[in-house]
Amino acid sequence: xxxxxxxxxxxxxxxxxxxxxxxxxxxxxxxxxxxxxxxxxxxxxxxxxxxxxxxxxxxxxxxxxxxxxxxxxxxxxxxxxxxxxxxxxxxxxxxxxxxxxxxxxxxxxxxxxxxxxxxxxxxxxxxxxxxxxxxxxxxxxxxxxxxxxxxxxxxxxxxxxxxxxxxxxxxxxxxxxxxxxxxxxxxxxxxxxxxxxxxxxxxxxxxxxxxxxxxxxxxxxxxxxxxxxxxxxxxxxxxxxxxxxxxxxxxxxxxxxxxxxxxxxxxxxxx
Amino acid sequence: xxxxxxxxxxxxxxxxxxxxxxxxxxxxxxxxxxxxxxxxxxxxxxxxxxxxxxxxxxxxxxxxxxxxxxxxxxxxxxxxxxxxxxxxxxxxxxxxxxxxxxxxxxxxxxxxxxxxxxxxxxxxxxxxxxxxxxxxxxxxxxxxxxxxxxxxxxxxxxxxxxxxxxxxxxxxxxxxxxxxxxxxxxxxxxxxxxxxxxxxxxxxxxxxxxxxxxxxxxxxxxxxxxxxxxxxxxxxxxxxxxxxxxxxxxxxxxxxxxxxxxxxxxxxxxxxxxxxxxxxxxxxxxxxxxxxxxxxxxxxxxxxxxxxxxxxxxxxx
Numbered sequence: 326x327x328x329x330x331x332x333x334x335x336x337x338x339x340x341x342x343x344x345x346x347x348x349x350x351x352x353x354x355x356x357x358x359x360x361x362x363x364x365x366x367x368x369x370x371x372x373x374x375x376x377x378x379x380x381x382x383x384x385x386x387x388x389x390x391x392x393x394x395x396x397x398x399x400x401x402x403x404x405x406x407x408x409x410x411x412x413x414x415x416x417x418x419x420x421x422x423x424x425x426x427x428x429x430x431x432x433x434x435x436x437x438x439x440x441x442x443x444x445x446x447x448x449x450x451x452x453x454x455x456x457x458x459x460x461x462x463x464x465x466x467x468x469x470x471x472x473x474x475x476x477x478x479x480x481x482x483x484x485x486x487x488x489x490x491x492x493x494x495x496x497x498x499x500x501x502x503x504x505x506x507x508x509x510x511x512x513x514x515x516x517x518x519x520x521x522x523x524x525x526x527x528x529x530x531x532x533x534x535x536x537x538x539x540x541x542x543x544x545x546x547x548x549x550x551x552x553x554x555x556x557x558x559x560x561x562x563x564x565x566x567x568x569x570x571x572x573x574x575x576x577x578x579x580x581x582x583x584x585x586x587x588x589x590x591x592x593x594x595x596x
Numbered sequence: 597x598x599x600x601x602x603x604x605x606x607x608x609x610x611x612x613x614x615x616x617x618x619x620x621x622x623x624x625x626x627x628x629x630x631x632x633x634x635x636x637x638x639x640x641x642x643x644x645x646x647x648x649x650x651x652x653x654x655x656x657x658x659x660x661x662x663x664x665x666x667x668x669x670x671x672x673x674x675x676x677x678x679x680x681x682x683x684x685x686x687x688x689x690x691x692x693x694x695x696x697x698x699x700x701x702x703x704x705x706x707x708x709x710x711x712x713x714x715x716x717x718x719x720x721x722x723x724x725x726x727x728x729x730x731x732x733x734x735x736x737x738x739x740x741x742x743x744x745x746x747x748x749x750x751x752x753x754x755x756x757x758x759x760x761x762x763x764x765x766x767x768x769x770x771x772x773x774x775x776x777x778x779x780x781x782x783x784x785x786x787x788x789x790x791x792x793x794x795x796x797x798x799x800x801x802x803x804x805x806x807x808x809x810x811x812x813x814x815x816x817x818x819x820x821x822x823x824x825x826x827x828x829x830x831x832x833x834x835x836x837x838x839x840x841x842x843x844x845x846x847x848x849x850x851x852x853x854x855x856x857x858x859x860x861x862x863x864x865x866x867x868x869x870x871x872x873x874x875x876x877x878x879x880x881x882x883x884x885x886x887x888x889x890x891x892x893x894x895x896x897x898x899x900x901x902x903x904x905x906x907x908x909x910x911x912x913x
Contacts, residue, residue: 392798418800430795432788442781443788447800449781463780470781506799 332369335562336577342370344403345546346391346514351400353386353570360386361397362570368514373540374548375557378567379590384550385427387567388518391548392424393417405513419447421513425503427522427550433492437502440491441478444509445470477508480542481535497528501535508539515539517549521556529556536560554591558582566590605874614751619873620866625759627865628766632821633842634849634857635770636814641851642790643810644695646706650713652839654815657717658683659822659831663733664725672736676819683815684808691807699803718833727833732826734758739827762824769820770858773813777854786810790852844893850903860904864889 332342346368353361361383368374376384389395390402393414402409404420412420423444432440450466478484481501486494491502500520507515520536521529533556539545551557557564558578566574566581568590574581581587609616633651640648661682665675694709734741740757747753777783789796789806797803825835841864849860868888876884896904 394794394797413802414797415800415802418798424798426795426798430792430798432791432795434791435784435787439784439787443784443796443799443801446781446785446788467780510799 335372339371339541339562341372341562344368345370345405346548347403348387348391349401349403351387351390351397351402353383353390353395354398359570361390361567363400364565364567364570364572365400366565366572366575368546368548369563370546371540371544372546372562373536373560374546375561375564376548376550376567377552377554377557377564380552381569382567383570384552384567385518386570388424388516388548388550391417391514392422392516418510421447421510422516423447423507423510423512423514424516425500425507425518425520427518429496429499429503431491431499431503431506434490436488436490437483437494437505438474438478438487440502441474441505441509442470444477444506445474447510473511474509477505480538481505481508497524497531500524500528500532504532504535504539508543508545511543513546515545515547517547519550519552521551521553529553533560600879601875604878608874612751613749614747614753617748617753619869621753621755621759623866623869624862625763625865626869627862628763629821629825629838629861630841630845630865631858631861632766632769632817632824633839634845634861635773635854636817636821637842637846638849638851638854638857639773639786639810639817640814643786644706644789644807645703646695646710647703647851648814649707649710650717651814651818651842652836653714653717653721654683654686654818655822655825655839656831656833656835657686657721658815658819659732659826659835660721660725660730662819662823663730663826663831666733666736667730672733672738675733676737679819680816683819684812687808687811687815690811691804695807696804718836721833729830729832732823732831734827737823739823758824758827762827765820766824769817774854782809841889844889846903847893848896848904853903856903864892867892 332340334340344367347365348367349365351361351364352359364387376387378384386395390397393412393416396411404422409417409420418424432443435443448466448470450462478487481504483498483501483505486498486502491499494502504517504520507517517536520532524532536547536549537560540547549557549561558581561578563576564574564578564581565572566584566587568586573586573590574584576584633655636651636654637648640646640651658679662675662679665678666672670678690713694713695706698706698709739761742757744755744757744760745752746755777787785796785801785806786809788799789801789803793803822831822835825838829835842861845857845860845864847860848863849856849858868885871888872882872885876882876888
């Protein structure tokens with residue numbers, strides 16, 4: 326596997342393309358606290374890229390930088406070959422970066438279908454006026470959005486709860502609905518913030534299967550944060566390891582597993 | 597005394613059912629207008645957690661602009677379009693100048709800001725259009741001014757055509773709004789923003805766009821209310837006072853429920869009229885309409901603080 330070349334082929338024979346997003350020397354400070362210290366890595370087309378690390382390593386901060394919730398203090402974010410200026414989260418979303426949240430951020434008062442439909446907002450083209458009078462483009466768009474939303478709902482096997490208000494769903498299903506909403510945006514990059522957190526073994530297995538299927542079926546590039554090492558090693562093509570805001574490893578799961586710094590970070594070092 | 601309170605009023609109702617119908621109709625008409633104003637409050641509250649004190653003055657301002665433009669010789673229907681334009685500009689200005697700099701501030705600050713907007717609109721309206729009372733351009737807008745006379749139960753029921761128009765237009769507006777909120781992407785965005793602003797950002801919803809949109813819709817509602825109420829009572833700054841009637845409506849219906857605002861508005865309109873005619877005038881010398889709604893709201897607050905339709909608030913201790 327060579328990182329410099331234009332893409333690579335994974336162990337299971339999937340072709341990985343060129344760089345979609347590149348983080349260059351990202352540093353993020355909150356006052357005197359350095360959450361991320363000079364980290365660089367890239368995300369390639371079609372791969373499942375994981376960011377792992379112990380609690381407080383700065384993983385979520387990194388995800389927030391990618392999705393525009395935080396603006397890095399130093400460093401550059403490159404997206405599709407161009408430097409990305411500082412952006413609001415909704416602008417990043419419209420560029421094709423969808424995300425989920427660790428603590429689930431769904432629209433609790435709305436039905437599952439409506440939640441998934443909001444995922445299509447990034448593709449809204451009809452103006453306010455046509456929507457107000459429900460004519461022309463707005464109507465055609467609504468139909469198209471509905472078709473895509475239903476396809477995602479089918480794919481993630483949540484048809485039976487389409488009309489249920491989200492507030493009534495159990496945790497595992499909520500996670501799945503959140504994934505559905507992000508997928509409905511047909512994102513270029515899908516960011517998953519601890520997709521397995523708080524799940525039981527069965528739910529984790531389901532979620533793993535969905536992540537792999539999404540990547541396989543739609544060719545979606547996925548970047549995910551997780552601290553469950555076992556899950557990450559099975560899922561991902563390449564892994565970035567963070568500890569105390571620094572990058573201590575980057576490579577295939579096997580490379581990372583055998584990296585002494587990583588072992589020290591996870592198991593502790595004897596002094 | 598007990599007879600006068602518990603028996604005589606109902607005897608009156610049944611002995612003259614046509615008059616009862618008349619009273620109910622009058623109550624329904626004012627109820628619909630209360631509901632419209634409350635709807636403006638609910639929309640803005642749901643999408644931005646702001647209690648918009650300026651909703652009442654927006655009604656006056658919209659009506660003043662409409663009448664003022666017509667006084668300058670602009671044809672009536674073009675006045676309506678221009679007023680809609682003014683309300684849109686107002687929505688953009690409020691978002692840009694008042695709301696955007698205050699994002700993330702405590703609710704009470706934003707509430708105070710809307711009081712500021714109220715005072716500004718009063719002053720601005722007076723400078724541009726003058727403070728004297730004006731007559732709504734009812735006929736020029738093509739609103740019929742005659743009345744229909746019906747004879748139910750062999751009695752007499754008079755329906756003013758402009759009231760009928762107001763009820764029909766208000767009903768259409770509410771239905772349209774409900775469809776817009778539930779069936780369009782913009783509508784979903786409005787509801788989504790009210791639910792979880794962080795998640796809304798992550799699906800590409802721009803706070804600023806939605807706020808402008810919501811304040812513009814509140815402006816449209818204000819214009820319709822202004823025309824309807826102006827046609828009955830003339831256009832003056834005193835109109836603002838009726839907006840305070842929307843407060844008990846909100847306490848009854850809850851701040852977050854559109855259905856609550858409508859039902860609450862109708863209930864207050866009907867009950868205050870019934871009370872005035874059958875209890876207020878014979879027993880208390882009348883003029884109970886000014887305070888009845890507030891007393892009713894107090895009672896509701898005592899027994900159901902979340903409103904009749906609000907979510908029950910359960911706090912973990």
